[in-house]
Amino acid sequence: MTPNKFLDALRRLGATNAELESQERQRVADEVGASRIGDLEDRQSAWLRGTLTVITMKPRNGTPWLEAELNDGSGAVTLIWMGRREIPGVVAGAEMAVRGRVSYVDGQRRLYNPYYELIAS
Numbered sequence: 001m002t003p004n005k006f007l008d009a010l011r012r013l014g015a016t017n018a019e020l021e022s023q024e025r026q027r028v029a030d031e032v033g034a035s036r037i038g039d040l041e042d043r044q045s046a047w048l049r050g051t052l053t054v055i056t057m058k059p060r061n062g063t064p065w066l067e068a069e070l071n072d073g074s075g076a077v078t079l080i081w082m083g084r085r086e087i088p089g090v091v092a093g094a095e096m097a098v099r100g101r102v103s104y105v106d107g108q109r110r111l112y113n114p115y116y117e118l119i120a121s
Contacts, residue, residue: 025050025073034097038074042104046111048072049097049119057085070096077102077109079116095119 026036034049050072058065066084069076079098081087090096100114 021073025071027073032097034072036074037070037072037077037109040075040077040102040109042102044102045100046102047097047099048077048111050095052090052092052094052096055090055092066090070098075109077111079114080110080112082113089118090116 032049033047035044035046037048037050040046048070050070052068053071053076054067054069056067058067060082063083064085066081066087068079068090070079095118097117097119098111098114099116100111103110103112
């Protein structure tokens with residue numbers, strides 16, 4: 001075993017489950033060539049891959065907004081579908097690839113009405 005692989009193995013032994021999941025999400029996103037959420041800038045067009053961690057429905061002025069948090073291990077972005085109460089398959093734990101333009105609102109990354117693809121596990 002090379003010294004680098006040995007050090008990587010030691011780091012994994014001391015890592016929490018959350019850290020291991022984060023590393024795996026980053027590895028998958030990097031493997032498919034997706035942008036890293038943690039590196040996104042305002043108004044940047046991006047293609048992202050990650051896991052949905054939180055799903056909520058927040059009505060705004062009587063119009064439903066479905067919100068989902070996508071996490072790729074480097075950070076999170078809120079996906080917002082205006083006028084939707086639910087989307088089949090968009091559930092916590094689902095793997096998803098999305099494309100859209102990032103907006104920073106109140107210091108948080110958001111993608112409004114992104115194009116999306118559910119990834120089969």
